[in-house]
Amino acid sequence: MITPPVAGDTFAGAPPPPSQEEDAPTYGSVVLGGTFDRLHDGHRRLLKASADLAKDRIVVGVCTGPMLAKKEYAELIEPVEKRMKAVEDYIKSVKPELVVQVEPIEDPYGPSIIDDKLDAIIVSKETLNGGFAVNRKREDRGLPLLKIEVVDLLSGGAEGEKLSSSALRKLEAEKANQQEGAASKGHWTEDMRDDALEPAELYHHRLKVVDVGGGTGFTTLGIVKHVDNENVTLLDQSPHQLEKARQKAALNGVNIIEGDAEDLPFPTDAFDRYVSAGSIEYWPDPQRGIKEAYRVLKLGGVACLIGPVHPTFWLSRFFADMWMLFPKEEEYIEWFKKAGFQDVKIKRIGPKWYRGVRRHGLIMGCSVTGVKRSSGDSPLQLGPKAEDVEKPVNPFTFIFRFVMGTICASYYVLVPIYMWIKDQIVPKDQPI
Ligand SMILES: C[S@@+](CC[C@H](N)C(=O)[O-])C[C@H]1O[C@@H](n2cnc3c(N)ncnc32)[C@H](O)[C@@H]1O
Known part of the structure; x- marks a missing residue:
């Protein structure tokens, strides 16, 4: 399972991503997933940490279609093309030598259970189970299992300012509602x-x-x-x-x-x-x-x-x-x-x-x-039908x-x- 909640619920206002330790493991190809709406610091921390773990290639699944249906203020989520481009541009800016493969995903697994060249999946503590689910599916399909890397997204978030994509969308929705006026809301x-x-x-x-x-x-x-x-x-x-x-x-x-x-x-x-x-x-x-x-x-x-x-x-x-x-x-x-x-x-x-x-x-x-x-x-x-006559x-x-x-x-x-x-x-x- 590519673990969509990771990126959708990360936090902004946190310090820059932790740099990898000297002996941090690296993998040929890593995979991760998320919604990546209104790319913010929380997303960047996750993407940077994932890029640091990859030697050659990074695969990112970006949720779309039915994956968004249950999200708060789903109608305000940016178009998938825009989110995919933001993800790709950011990864290329931090690690230009990586091959970046960004794909829309309409189910929780996406390329993570198809691609036989992957080595590791990046998850958070909250979505660790998703990593296990991916490996179960890979096993069923006879694909090599992935190493599961847990990235601690919250470390160092001293300010604790919790600003997620859904909070940003809520703010926008409230603004739009004000503009629409009381009448349409009431009616x-x-x-x-x-x-x-x-x-x-x-x-x-x-x-x-x-x-x-x-x-x-x-x-x-x-x-x-x-x-x-x-x-x-x-x-x-x-x-x-x-x-x-x-x-x-x-x-x-x-x-x-x-x-x-x-x-x-x-x-x-x-x-x-x-x-x-x-x-x-x-x-x-x-x-x-x-x-x-x-x-x-x-x-x-x-x-x-x-x-x-x-x-x-x-x-x-x-x-x-x-x-x-x-x-x-x-x-x-x-x-x-x-x-x-x-x-x-x-x-x-x-x-x-x-x-x-x-x-x-x-x-x-x-x-x-x-x-x-x-x-x-x-x-x-x-x-x-009566023709419309221009009078x-x-x-x-x-x-x-x-x-x-x-x-x-x-x-x-x-x-x-x-x-x-x-x-x-x-x-x-x-x-x-
Ligand atoms: C008040 S909006 C309602 C939109 C939407 N159904 C909703 O629930 O919010 C009315 C819509 O009907 C469309 N409309 C009016 N006459 C139409 C027609 N003859 N054929 C197709 N659409 C029409 C208008 O362009 C407008 O978008």
Whole structure:
């Protein structure tokens, strides 16, 4: 086992790596592994110590794909190419004569159980067992066993300043959250996303899933918790959003493509699951999009469409209507049934302060699911899609829309803050 936790959890602020003793052992080729996100002093200590132990060649496995899924703030881990380059550049800077072989690894072993020219594996005290596991696998495969070298990463860390990659990512995530603003946090949180995805029945890692209107991949991150990245497709019409999704290491391997929800670039009967979250409110013709969902699903496939619901409180409803489409629950159900779906169900979604009650009538969401019970295209026939016609925009209309849009958006920034404060004050056993 290449021992990923070593590098992901080392410490910065520590003194430079210990120089090797005169009689320190050296090996022809050594191997080690890690995440090496935001290469910091802890990583450098480990890499330097490993390079000191190698005479000819150093092999470094850099975690990617499923190896990152359970890491904290996985979506903020740097792309694997960037991490691999940082590792290679650093080793070359400290020991230019070494052959440096840096590889992405998608399982805990990587080249350590394949390469028959390796002599030693570098581990920390915490990951020593990983070294033993590697040797067991090598033995099974008839490969020579590796000498296990334990590097003490913490020696001399007098300052004790604990700054790991995940702590750095946490800081960045907090900054990004502040920038996103209170509204998006209140309206669409990870808890809500996971709750909304639950009816999609993502119970097997081999399911073929498409996330339509996937944007920067927030919901796709919820999907890849259950399904192999290679089986997931993220589609969005915005190249800008897709670029952001491509930067997320946790989405490595996901098929990220540009396309229109109402005219999906996939064959009929292609996916086991269709997911779309927070996108339908932007579609010019939602019924057409749901008909497409039906078409691209395989027989027995499930569509899970997550969207906002028309508010019940008059002021919220006024602003919602001014802003964009907020379908009623009945409309979602009707669209699904007309498209041909059976077993149509709706689950209400809300942030924590919602407490399962909609009486305040704010924007709440729903997760609508339906099952495709016969293969082929949707029974619903729609005429050809209306072409987008470029009309000259009246400047007064533009300014009016812009001002109204800003007012409406501000309303929905303030409402979750108000509700959050109320949630703190009102006793937990009462609805707010
Ligand atoms: C609010 S974002 C939601 C993104 C993501 N699903 C999430 O849960 O965070 C809405 C996304 O829908 C996309 N979108 C809107 N209309 C679309 C269409 N007709 N086809 C494909 N994507 C569309 C937008 O580009 C945007 O990225």
